Amino acid sequence: MKWTQLFRRAAITVGLASTLGLATPATSAELGYPEKEELTFGFIKLTDMAPIAIAYEKGFFEDEGLYVTIEAQANWKVLLDGVIDGRLDGAHMLAGQPIAATMGFGTKAEIITPFSMDLNGNGITVSNEIWEQMKPNIPKMDNGLPVHPIKADALKPVVEKYKAAGKPFNMGMVFPVSTHNYELRYWLAAGGIHPGYYAPHKGDISGQIDADALLSVTPPPQMPATLEAGTIYGYCVGEPWNQQAVFKGIGVPVVTDYEIWKDNPEKVFGITKAFAEKYPNTTIRITRALIRAAMWLDENNNANRPEAVKILSRSNYVGADYEVIANSMTGTFEYEKGDKREVPDFNVFFRYHATYPYYSDAIWYLTQMRRWGQISEDKSDDWYKEMAAKVYRPDIYRAAAESLIKDKLASADQFPDFSSEDGYREPQTHFIDGIVYNGQKPNEYIGKFPIGLKAGQKL
């Protein structure tokens, strides 16, 4: 069986590492001291910043000789600018940010990521009013609760009604190159609602060309208030801002990103390429601390999660109430008030190789940028691969992971098999519309979508 093989290989590797460890005491000195010891990292108040908070609180940064200050940022733009101008040494970033920055969509700067921060963790919430209108279109289970996942098909008649009445159907997402933008667009398009195109070559970066639903930017913590004010009818955001809407009775989360694409890659840790080149030891040490934090978060079947929630609920991190954060972080998710369901993998920080920066994850983001016109012209498959390799840096991850294995802080079976790993996940099948994603063939993938730009198309 594959499992036993895997186990044996792991046991051998661990044994090997420990004998090596005996021969030469595995001191961190082999890696070299960090070149820069005082660092400042930025984050946005979302539960998926947890690896940074945990690495700080559990002393993993200090173990690496790093003295880190963690600062909440006002929004994703401020955060990105902070990393570019050096005010921040690194930050919790949207996966699309380093890619877009390197590509030159928005601010141009070379940003890399050696560490992917989590899988899943987002949801789409609609206002109570829209929910009431959607409800009749959703099939029900025997106990009267709606069948999940809820598709945007149920929203389509509502959007059409608004369109017919000449009212714009506004929705919020957090940033033009955010996971949330692509997830919301993916969900809407899968249900036949056009989320609109971007046309940067014509100076149109509003993303509302041909749109049925008009998407605009709202910072995560302000989503519930904006929904309450009626400026938007729904939004896609990370936790705790979906559960917050449930707690306050403002809106109803209809779908999680886990249901749109099971185990989708989410945030990354971003640093500038210049930083990684100037401070190679520091970069590896940061990655080591973050890997340890991610391991801690998923350890013993999420046993540490309640403690993590307590830390995150402090005002210097996420700051929302314990109960609100705990809802998603401890494996459940509350949809309509009272409809609490098990989603054990709502937040994944380490298992399923969540932290490994797969090229195929970067390429998925690039395909969505192309699909919605943020990349205005056709690119070859090789271009996608080159761009991914510029931004995603499994080499740094590997160095960090191997030194952790050497120091017996981790075992080899916890990581991908580095000797054979090519950075591409197996074709992914768990999408809400059933379309299969193969990172090796981005152009073929883009061609599969009924809604979205295809090869040869230019606005």
Next chain:
Amino acid sequence: MTSSSLSISKPASWKLSLLDNNLFNSAIRYVAVPLTGVLVFLLLWSATAQNIDTSLGKFPGPAAVWEQFGALYQEHERSREKAAAFYERQEIRNAERLAEDPGYQPKIRDYTGKETFIDQIFTSLITVMSGFLLAVAIAIPLGIATGLSRTLSSAINPIIQIFKPVSPLAWLPLVTMVVSALYTSTDPLVAKSFLNSMITVTLCCLWPMVINTSVGVAGIESDLVNVSKVLRLSPLKHVQKIVLPASVPMIFTGMRLSLGVAWMVLIAAEMLAQNPGLGKFVWDEFQNGSSDSLARIMAAVIVIGVIGFLLDRAMLQLQKLASWDKDSITH
């Protein structure tokens, strides 16, 4: 912004009541009446707060805010303990490294934890005072120069008139960009964010002080100017002996005006740019959306108000000390 608005002379009746000073009367005037005012305000606040209960949160009443003051203080204490542990760990770590790597120059780094509410108060105070003093250093010589020279005055006047009504917050993005471009030391003496806030404060302090100083200097009685001419004072002596003493009341009026504005602007700038200080505290709490957030914001609002009031009183005392024309200053 008329400079004379602050120097209303006391009504005669007020003087009289002070003369036949009655202890009971003044106790009522200075203790009982203000206390009643505060009490009535607290009651009104408490009653209104109970009726504002939105889905985004309940408006905090006085009790909730008081509780948060306690919580904020405890947080501060805890943070101090953590800081002490941080320094201890650091010393051990430095010693270990020194043993392994004798060439290492141990360095004690500042505590990396978050600034507490009390730290933020001091950050804001230091920022506002630095910005203000920098403005004093620029505005007063400039004001004297424009007050003395008609030509200079008419050269600078249009610029002052155009920039004076601009909200200093509009300068903030420009200040931020210029500071990041010019201030690029790897081991900076002060943080960029501090410079940004400070320069923004300076920009808003500048104009009232320049204008008041210049008006004060230009308005010196011609007798004094003639005396200076008769005595053939050198320009420097003229400024030192005649101009400065005569225009001190106006200079201080300008300073007091601008300090008040500076404090207001600083909090807004901190909120906007996320620079450390009370403004950032308010914004962070707003972003948290925890059930305590509103009460914490209210606590900060009260502290901001009290500090603003104390700053104004301090300037008033300074003005009284520096000015001999006591009658020209009241409250």
